[in-house]
Amino acid sequence: MNNNLEHNFVTELERHQNIVHKVCRIYTSNRDQHNDLFQEITIQLWKAYPKFRGDSKFSTWMYRVALNTAITLYRKSKRNVKTQDYETVVFKIASDDYDDTEEEQLKIMYKAIKQLSDIEKALIFLYLEDKNYKEIAETIGITEVNARVKMNRIKTKLKKILNP
Amino acid sequence: MEELDLLKKDWKKQEAQQPKLSFEDIDKMTHKKSSSLVKWIFYVSLFELGFGFIVAALLFIFQPEAMEEPATPGWFNWFYYLSFLVVFYFIYKFFINYKKISTTSSVKELMQNIMTTRKTVKYYIIYSLSAIAVSVCVAVPTGFIQGAGGIEQFKAEATLSSYLMLALVTILLACIIVLIFYAIYYLLYGLLTKKLQRNYKELKQLKS
Structure with a gap:
């Protein structure tokens, strides 16, 4: 994949990263899982990006890929998780x-x-x-x-x- | 629902509190390797498809004399060669279905496509287990008859109880081997698709 495509993709994702963070927040229970899922969604978005035709907004397209990854593709890592669970973190x-x-x-x-x-x-x-x-x-x-x-x-x- | 409205309000405010990853951080992630379910399914399926193929190929290379053994029924050769064609058909179907898997489909469609791909492998496993059972049912009596001095001698000496014993041992062995393979397959399939099956069942309950 060419550098220009990669640059465009990363720029778009950097701008809309909130959507991915929010999906991670709802589907994971601690920071390590959040980071794992964020990475997997990024990989899946990048894999699907060459076929993104722009007939829908980048953000709309992201919702599908991010949710599909969280619901179906993501497999929780088995490594020991030391970070605090979200439930116990006071969310101010x-x-x-x-x-x-x-x-x-x-x-x-x-x-x-x-x-x-x-x-x-x-x-x-x-x-x-x-x-x-x-x-x-x-x-x-x-x-x-x-x-x-x-x-x-x-x-x-x-x-x-x-x-x- | 009042609480949901409160949550919606808070949800909007959350945006400011989300972590902010830099361009470099995201760029690094695009070069990482995926550990997604589809990737696992792909490798496990390839292993399953390849395993049957390799076993058949090894038999073909190392034991051609078994095929020429007079006690081996003639139809078994045809069955054996035909099974190669069947394996190729399953591999072809698997790749066609695998290519349909896309993260830009709806949640339900993606699940359906993954399940269809897995189903191809499931049918392949059913076929393979049947082929294993048939092979055991041919190989065990053939081996036994060979050990007893050949088909003519066996026919001359065998009593009804020897026939029954041979049939019983053959069936028992076939069942044990098929059960072991099925248990391995069920474990792999179950572990891989547990979450997917649960979610798909929930979506199927909602009529689309």
């Missing part, structure tokens, strides 16, 4: 209207999401990314109606986890 929001109760609620929500299945995580992720049901359905490979039904079920499931 840099905000003026900082609120202890809100932070507690958020921690519980993130923990609840970790208990969802891989497919449910994908739906929640796309929902949090403000994707409409048509885009969610296309990315997952289900119908729009089923995406809505599944999303409602996930909301109910989350409610149950939060209020057992």
